Amino acid sequence: MAQQRKSGRGASRQREAPRTGTGPRAYLAGVASGLFLAFIFYLVTLPPESADRGGAPPQPTAAKPAPAPEYEFYTVLPNQEITVEVDPADMPKPRGEGGAKQFLLQAGSFRQADDADRRRAELLLLGLTPRVEETNGDTGRWYRVVLGPFESRSAMAKARSLTAQQDIDTLLVQRSPE
Numbered sequence: 001m002a003q004q005r006k007s008g009r010g011a012s013r014q015r016e017a018p019r020t021g022t023g024p025r026a027y028l029a030g031v032a033s034g035l036f037l038a039f040i041f042y043l044v045t046l047p048p049e050s051a052d053r054g055g056a057p058p059q060p061t062a063a064k065p066a067p068a069p070e071y072e073f074y075t076v077l078p079n080q081e082i083t084v085e086v087d088p089a090d091m092p093k094p095r096g097e098g099g100a101k102q103f104l105l106q107a108g109s110f111r112q113a114d115d116a117d118r119r120r121a122e123l124l125l126l127g128l129t130p131r132v133e134e135t136n137g138d139t140g141r142w143y144r145v146v147l148g149p150f151e152s153r154s155a156m157a158k159a160r161s162l163t164a165q166q167d168i169d170t171l172l173v174q175r176s177p178e
Helices: 002-015 022-045 073-079 113-125 153-165
Strands: 102-110 130-137 140-147 171-175
Touching: 102 113, 102 153, 113 130, 113 140
Parallel strands: none
Antiparallel strands: 102 140, 102 171, 130 140
């Protein structure tokens, strides 16, 4: 019995032949057949050749220039007149005229002058021009650190972003010019 098992094992090994190279062969055969079918499809879709192969190429026909557009508003508008009745009191005032407001940024309000001076020094290091205003009110004396007035909104926004980068909160204050 032991001999039968040995012969059985050996026979099964001999029957199994290693299959090497069938994968790449099948791949290459698929690629080749795909390329062949693509070439046949290309040939079928080509346009037919013209009968006068040796003749001169056809001459392009001269295109007519498009007519220039005609506009009527050049003559119509100067002849029209529009009258509008507006009360001068209803007209908005120009920006530069009286009543203009100034926009300031308040960078802090402190009870002690030393604290206000410290905040002013921080703002000076940022390249801004702060000033300290002393006010007396019902709650006592306060020292406010103020930036501005600003010439434009962009200058105010730039100053506000600089202070925000340094974690300094600012308050937008609107005042009448003094």
